[in-house]
Amino acid sequence: MTKLHEWFRRLNDKLVHVLVYLALIAALTPLFSVLWEVFRRGISAINLDFFIKPTPAVGEVGGGVANAIQGTLITIGLASLIGVPIGIITGIFLSEYSEAKLSSFVRLFNELLNGMPSIVIGLFAYTLIVTKIGFSVAAASFALALIMIPIVSRATEEALKLVPATIREAALALGMPRWKTTIFVALKGARKAVATGVLLAMARIAGESAPVLVTMGYWKWWFAGFDRPVAYLALNIFLFAKSPFENWIALAWGSALILVVIILGINVVVRLLMREKRL
């Protein structure tokens, strides 16, 4: 009897082990096959021209996505210029200055904004800006900045809360004004965690396509002013992949590859920052 029990127990153990490993494989297979497919197809599109030439004309051979790389950097840069300061200031306000009631109110709106479908944010920017000045870097950056704000402000708030109150008190008791203490003592102590939040927000918007689609539209030339569109990597994938031209499709895969590499790269930097913070 006990022998049989033991046999069942061992069998159960084995069975659960097998199931767990199967689940693991099921979860990892799509991830790796996506990465592999993007890498395999993307790498064949990548050569020197890919990085230095702009979008090719229809029927033209070769060409690259240099203009889209430029446009993506400009758009993310401008979005960060708008979104990061607002996000950090909101985070400071929530952690240092706000009354509990107001905080929970602002936090609720922050979360709503964070959960908002990005296409809705795009439409908002469309009615606010595109209807006035047209499809443009300005409109797209504005939409992307709105996506960044809740991420950055949440990261800032959490980071500031980890700075011990005793350290703030030390500075205040030496006659440092409160606003200076907030910036030069608290924010300085939290700077790595804030940088982490900013990077994650950048990684997030680098991959956004819906809000850019409704605010920037299609542009195959170089940057020509903030009131004009620019080419955008994430949009390239969408626009080129559905085209009938073989070299455009190849460029879409190439764009996908560098986008994945950029986002992966940012995440690696974030991990390194986090590890250092623990020391």
Add this chain to the structure above:
Amino acid sequence: MSSPYKIEVENLNAWYGHQQVLIDINMKIKDKAVTAIMGPSGCGKTTFIRCLNRMHELVPRAKVSGKVIFNGVNIYDNGVDPTWVRKRIGMVFQKPNPFPMMSIYDNVAFGPRIHGIGDKKLLDQIVRQSLEMAGLWEEVKGDLRRPASALSGGQQQRLCIARALALEPEVILMDEPTSHLDPISAAKIETLIRRLAEKYAIVIVTHNVQQAARVSDYVAFFYMGRLVEYGPTKEVFERPRSELTERYVTGKFG
């Protein structure tokens, strides 16, 4: 002004939200002497000294009424800058709180720097004097670039004292400065307090009756937000006027 008192507290009341923690405190604090504030936990002693340099108001929903007259100026008057008050009245906290990532030097130079002293020679001099006065110079002079977090707890507390001294304050408030330290480090701080009393008015909060007896010239006994008894230490310990004080100093409660 030749008043023997550095700080005169008049009808001081303090609240956290709706809870009143200090009730009608009147007290004159002598210059160049150690005044100890003792009493059981929650009696308001820490709140009291935080009212003396306007640190109390930093807590959300905290409120104060009454006067704290320092050098003839009520520090709660409109137009008095709290940062000026905190610069003139230094504070040392219960738990040593040096800026952990900063060097020993930068910790001490922090105060003078934020108040506009940039001259390297002058800063060097201030740092050295402050560390000497805090009795830490001999132990750290070899390497002032070490981070403050590398020091022992007792050394960190003396660093915090040096940091407060660097601003040449007139009063030093100490909130149970030895409660997180081992007995040897605590004894060093007590000796230091006696020495500092030659130059400064010192107010020290303690829940340790023996410590109050050892270090102070004057002692105040607080109970449930009220000042029960205040006088020269010897008198209070030998001939307490209130039965409550007697029971406290003889260890019947606390």
